[in-house]
Amino acid sequence: MARSIILLLDSFGIGYAHDAEKFGDQGADTLGHICEWMAANRKNADGSPKYLALPNLAGLGLAAAAELSRGQKLVHPLSKDDSKVSGAYTYAEEISHGKDTLSGHWEITGVPVLFDWGYFPVQPKCFPKELVQAIIEQGKLPGVLGEKHASGTEIIKELGEEHLLTGKPIIYTSADSVLQIAAHEETFGLERLYELCKICYELVKPYHIARVIARPFVGTCAADFVRTGNRHDYAVPSPEPTLLDKLVEAGGSVYAVGKIADIFAHRGITKHYPASGLDNLFEAALQAVREAPDNSLVFVNFVDFDSSYGHRRDAKGYGEGLEYFDGRLPEMLALLKPDDLALITADHGCDPTWSGSDHTREKIPVLFFGKMVEGCALKPMATFSDIGQTLAAHLHLQPLANGTAAELR
Template identity: 85%
Template sequence: MARSIILLLDSFGIGSAHDAEKFGDSGADTLGHICEWMAVNRRKADGSPDYLRLPNLAGLGLAGAAELSRGQKLAHPLSSDDSRINAAYTCAEEISHGKDTLSGHWEIAGVPVLFDWGYFPQQPKCFPEELVEEIIKQGNLPGVLGEKHASGTEIIKELGEEHLQTGKPIIYTSADSVLQIAAHEEAFGLDRLYELCKICYELVKPYHIARVIARPFVGSYAEDFVRTGNRHDYAVPAPEATLLDKLTAASGSVYAVGKIADIFAHRGITKHYPASGLEKLFDTALQAVQEAPDKSLVFVNFVDFDSSFGHRRDTKGYGEGLEYFDTRLPEMLAVLKPEDLLLITADHGCDPTWSGSDHTREKIPVLFFGKGVVSQALTPMRTFSDIGQTIADHLGIERLTNGTAADLR
């Protein structure tokens, strides 16, 4: 019986969306700019350009999907022959109001976010005074640090030592609808951090905030601090039944790898596989696929492309992360069953060459692979929900509220 596997490269955009200008992202192009940057800045031993090489993704139609999105070819081929395709490929645009993680994932699962999340203003002391007072009171805290928009890695360098000295957790936000709390995993305590996040999850409901995120770190001094893999997201549940909900309601299974379970508020999840880091995530994805029964969805989020490379504007790291992922793809293809449908996609962009550290409003790649899939360029999708409906059709479950299935045969 049919199974589906989604490998979602968090933030892997392939060109500006039609409404990118509204978000200040006109011209953003995660893949295109990485491709150009690598050609200029990376060199082989003989001094010649060391181009971005993604032969396995190219074989699934990535270059073609990028051309559909951008209206022109990439500056440099991703393989020796980008025309040799063994998949159905296209690009998709988002109709959700935001360019955040929840909106992208929910829309893929058939539930676009057609309302506005709440956001904290870009200013010092960005959180309402009454909210901070309640966090301190209900969390039994000596106070808090931060209270501003910040990069998660930079703010622990800035305030981590003071946090260790005072016991005050660091609260901060970003352009996303989020409240994040950084605290030392050992000195403050991981369980205590999680409990504080649960308190904050209830407190931010009146502000329509999408997520509260625990950001534990370890280390002894500013340059030594590093975030651990024990991040935990407390997310608002989707307002309607998602692809995941409908599959489990139909006696199917959803195997969630990485932060997928958190993104869907642990609803519609059969089994959760915690993992972090590209290598561990891919290893765990292979394990989940090998363990998943018939009529199941294995859903994997490769968060490092966003958190480690995109937000940190690490273009070289992003490109080399893509190349690592590409080298592992044959392992995934080798464990697929004859009726499996593999999808490689993303949830938004995060162009590492862009200004600031926020997501970028971009189209995403949609690459379908399977024994019954005809190699072809599909019509560009007008909503991410077309992806979810295509998978729902493959799994033979109830239609989603939104989306039109692509014909893969």
């Protein structure tokens, strides 16, 4: 029986969406701007530009999908011949109200977010006083630090030493619907941090916040503080059954790699493979594909493209991360069975050359591949849910509530 595999490159947009202006993102282009940055700033030994090289992704249709989305070719080819394509490619646009992680993933799996999340205002002391007081009281804390919008790496440099001295956790937010809590993994304690996040998850429900995220870190001072791989997301569950729920209800299996289980509130998950870092995530993805039985979905989120490169506006790191992923793709291709349908896609953009540090409203690549897929251009997808509907059809499930399945043959 059939299997499906989703390799989601978190934040890998391929050109601004039709409604990007509403989000302040008209002109954003994660892939296009990385190509331009690498060509302008990276050199070969002879001094010539060292272009972004993604031959395996190009072979699955990435350059062609980007041209379809952007209305023009990338500034340079991603391979020696971008015209040789073995995948079925296109792009998809988002109809969810936000450009956040949950909205993107839920819409891909058939549940667009057609309501507005709650957000904390961009101002000092951004959290309501009654919420902060409840966190302190129920968490039995001496107080809290932060209480503002901030970069997660910068705020631990700014307040980490005070946190060590006082025992006060650092609470902060971003442009997403989220409350994040940073605390030292050893002195504050990892389990204590998780318990505090569970308390906060309940406390933020009246504010319609999508996620509470535990952000543990280690180190002795601002110069060497670093976040660990023990992040944990406490996410609101999808209001409707997703592709994952439908598959498990039908007797199939969902093998979740990285933060996928957290994103779906551990619902519709058969087995979870925790991992962090591109190398470890790819190894876990390979393991999941080896172990996944027939009638299953392997769903992988490569979070580093978003958290380590996009939000940190690191175009070089993003480009080199893409090249690393591309270099390992043949290992994944070698594991595919004759009836497997694999997909490379994203959940939103996060242009590393854009102002600020937030996500960008972009179209996402849709690259279907496998032994049963013929190389061709597909119609552009009007909603991310067309992806989930296509996978549902491949897995012989009843149609999802949203989306139109693409014809791959």
